[in-house]
Amino acid sequence: MSKTTILYVFRSSAWHGRSAADGLDALMASCAMELNVSALFLHDGVFIVKRGQGQEQSNTPSSQLRGSTIRPKLLSKPFAALYDFGCEHVYVCHKSLNARGLCTDDLTVEHELVSRDQIATLIDQHDEVLVF
C-alpha cells in the first residue's frame, strides 16, 4: 500500500491566533509517522515564511515586564526547516504572494509557486487535506 499523502494548508499568518503553530505541530507529527507530507501557503499564510521576522528582539522598556523580556515564540525558524522535518513538497500560492507585495526571494523556505488551478489539482491529488 502506498503511503498516505497529506496536504497541510496554512491560510493565516503566524500572529493570527494559534492556527499556524498548531498546524506545524500536526505536520511534524505526520512527518514523524513517515507519511507523505506537503505544505501549501495560501492567503495570509505566506507571511509565515517571510524573511526578516523576529529580527527586532528589542530591549526597549515596553518589551520588559517585571524584568523578563516579552519575546513571542517565533515560528519562522521551524517553518524554514520544513524539509528537515521530512516535508517533501512546499508550495506557495503565486497570487497570494503577489497580492501582498512579496516575491519568491522574500521567503525563507525553498518552494514551488503554484496557480489557483494547480492548487485545485493538489487538493484533488492528496488523500487528506488539513487546513490551518
Next chain:
Amino acid sequence: MKHSSIQQESFTILVTGSVLGSQANESALRFAIAALEQGKSVKQVFFYSEGASVANSKLLPLADELHATKLWQGLQRDYGLDLSVCIASAERRGVVGAQSADDHQIDGQNLADGFSVVGLAQFHNAMLSSSHLMRFA
C-alpha cells in the same frame, strides 16, 4: 484513490473551532448524530487547537444555549464514541486531566467525563484507518 484498502465507510471527525467562538461543535454534533443514526462508523472525534475548549467540565452555558460538552458525553454513552482531546491543546487552555493535574501539582482536574487526552499519533491512527476525515473549524 483515497484509502483504497478501507472497505467500510468510516469517519474521523476533527474539531478545531472553539466551543463558544465558532459553530464547529454544533455542526460536528449534527454530523456525528446523523452518521451514527445511519449506522456509520465514527472512529474518533478529535478535538484539536481551540477545539479542546469543549472538554472543560466547568463550562456552564445558560439553559437555552447549546451545551456541546453534555451532548458529546451523551453520544459517548449511547454509542461508545471515542472523544479524544489533544493533550497539548487542552493543557494550553487550562483543561487538565487527573494525570496532568498530578504532574503539575494543580488542585483538581477539569477534564469532562467521557473525554480522554491523547497525542497527535492517536489522531493519525484514527485518520489513517477511516475512509473520510471531516473537519469542523
